[in-house]
């Protein structure tokens with residue numbers, strides 16, 4: 001039977017926040033028959049549920065379209081109206097089945113700028129404070145403001161059918177109605193360059209309303225601070241109330257709102273917050289509160305608004321501390337046993353006015369006290385002052401911390417393990433990947449990466465969550481994007497982030513190292529700037545998202561032209577700043593010239609741009625950028641390929657006589673820059689560097705590391721890649737784990753001077769993609785998973801591996817095991833896709849599927865869904881269609 005499921009509009013299920021003119025629809029097919037392909041679809045969009053039920057597409061009826069497309073099919077009906085709910089469904093045909101989906105809906109938010117009737121409002125006078133917020137180079141202090149509390153009452157006289165809030169408070173806000181927090185977003189809205197765009201969220205507030213209502217909004221600093229070029233906290237909100245009689249009304253922020261300071265005073269991303277519960281104003285967010293002492297608000301200017309069409313930041317898990325100790329009288333340290341991002345929720349009873357301080361850290365010293373060296377100037381301290389009213393519960397709202405340990409001082413009496421809970425906070429992307437194998441060390445590395453990756457999704461991909469940075473460093477983002485995509489549904493997240501990158505682009509085509517450009521680091525090191533084209537390409541490859549390519553094409557092209565304008569005969573000499581960052585023993589590259597990493601990415605980007613031009617059918621550009629990439633390749637080899645001591649190697653450019661290293665070998669092989677005739681020689685050097693000179697360890701920074709394992713595996717040395725990965729001695733991931741790491745470190749070293757030593761950096765997490773692609777063996781071959789490869793490793797000291805991916809086309813599952821000379825592999829392929837499966841041949845050279853012989857070929861063509869492709873190396877290669885397969889090889 002065929003079923004249609006997982007209906008999504010712009011990557012969301014039943015969204016209420018659509019603000020694109022032509023939303024796109026996706027669905028998946030599920031069938032219990034093998035080898036199923038969609039042959040046709042029909043989508044309807046209706047103005048009511050009843051119409052959709054009866055297949056009346058009064059807004060759009062695509063008609064029966066002969067097409068296999070089921071991902072990101074663009075809306076093609078009447079012009080959509082703002083603030084309106086639409087119902088949609090789809091019908092699909094395969095060769096022998098057909099199915100109708102359930103009814104889904106989407107709602108538009110404000111499609112036009114004019115739909116915003118509300119005004120931005122702020123407080124006339126703020127109390128300010130000075131903090132260490134590492135604002136920008138040259139400034140070491142920054143001015144921020146106490147939180148502002150806004151309120152407004154209103155009454156409703158008719159029956160409400162549905163109500164929505166559209167709201168943005170800069171930098172961070174919390175919306176409350178009738179005494180309750182609305183929804184479970186925290187640290188909203190997503191970070192952007194507020195001079196260009198601010199994101200509003202949409203909430204369903206139907207169930208929050210009474211006859212008499214009060215809205216309360218608290219707004220704090222977040223990143224909307226003057227040191228980054230912005231200003232004081234501000235708010236805009238528009239509340240739509242639709243009545244059962246069909247009429248609607250908008251309540252908007254305007255000069256009639258009231259504002260005050262309150263118990264939440266100092267608040268800052270790095271700073272922490274100070275909350276004096278004695279200053280609470282009971283009932284401030286409820287109807288009937290006396291706000292006569294509050295001030296009138298002031299209208300202020302508006303950044304452009306856009307709907308936040310990505311998963312919000314949420315508290316996704318609550319952790320109990322594992323241990324508590326007291327290193328000094330009155331000082332209590334809690335260990336959560338896991339490095340993560342968020343804050344603690346404190347439970348306390350005590351006298352009014354008692355001041356409790358919560359400090360956060362990743363490390364403790366030998367004497368059991370906190371070691372905050374990895375935070376650098378971030379104060380990361382929350383202060384709570386008791387009101388003295390029985391049990392009090394406090395958790396911060398306008399800051400976050402990266403930590404494993406917390407220290408509490410000022411606690412009345414002795415706290416217990418029940419006094420604090422850890423709140424894990426990050427962009428709530430859906431987990432779509434699972435990986436496990438027979439090596440526990442590998443599993444632990446994978447686990448560390450999951451914690452580290454989530455800790456670094458804070459509406460932007462950050463470098464780290466603890467110290468005075470937490471910025472959207474593009475290098476870190478690009479290196480880990482594929483890993484993130486294999487573990488989480490990143491489509492909406494990266495769609496928004498690519499917008500951030502585009503908005504950061506300057507007239508000359510340059511983009512900065514950090515996006516949003518809170519620090520104005522222009523122009524980016526090309527190894528960082530490549531994030532723009534690399535991530536856009538992944539959006540196409542993994543999510544079949546052509547719109548992203550279209551929308552960004554001109555800007556991406558401008559970026560490549562910028563690189564070209566800044567090259568010297570196709571070599572980029574002056575843009576590199578970090579290069580192969582953080583190799584063992586250093587933060588700066590060792591022996592890998594900046595010119596080489598910069599030019600490698602110039603080549604990489606030019607070539608990708610040519611491929612993108614091809615997807616978009618821009619014929620002239622396909623050739624133009626192909627030619628550009630050829631020129632770069634030739635220049636690269638002219639500059640860096642040397643003949644030394646009888647062999648061809650890549651080495652530094654004249655200025656750097658040190659001969660080759662692992663990264664220098666890896667990059668030209670990975671990108672096929674190395675001329676075919678020298679490839680083996682260069683690969684041999686790599687093998688020798690790893691095996692002989694480094695005793696099976698890596699010697700790479702973040703760039704080389706990203707490609708090292710793939711290059712070794714693709715050239716027949718999976719075993720060597722595996723050896724590097726499972727080393728427990730320095731340097732390597734296993735060493736980190738042995739030293740107690742629960743996330744990945746910034747450096748291969750545990751501790752170094754100078755604070756560049758975060759214990760929760762994600763950049764070396766690129767290895768996780770290798771787990772899925774080379775250990776489990778699942779690799780995408782065609783955009784949107786239309787076709788992929790399943791190829792388990794053969795020369796591996798591994799008994800089993802398995803991975804499950806909820807890809808955009810549905811669930812892919814691979815599980816293989818090797819036992820007593822026999823190889824077994826279960827594979828599940830989603831409908832509407834195909835896979836090339838490599839089954840290793842064992843001693844008898846016999847392969848079965850669900851008990852039937854597929855090789856030698858006595859059943860060739862007779863087993864549904866399977867066709868023989870070729871014998872290759874030690875594999876038999878089969879093409880299979882959708883369904884479950886159970887292979888055995890003897």
Ligand code: BGC
Nearest residue numbers: 463464469473475476578581
């Ligand atoms: C960040 C990195 C970043 C780098 C630039 C560091 O301070 O934490 O992860 O990519 O600077 O080299």
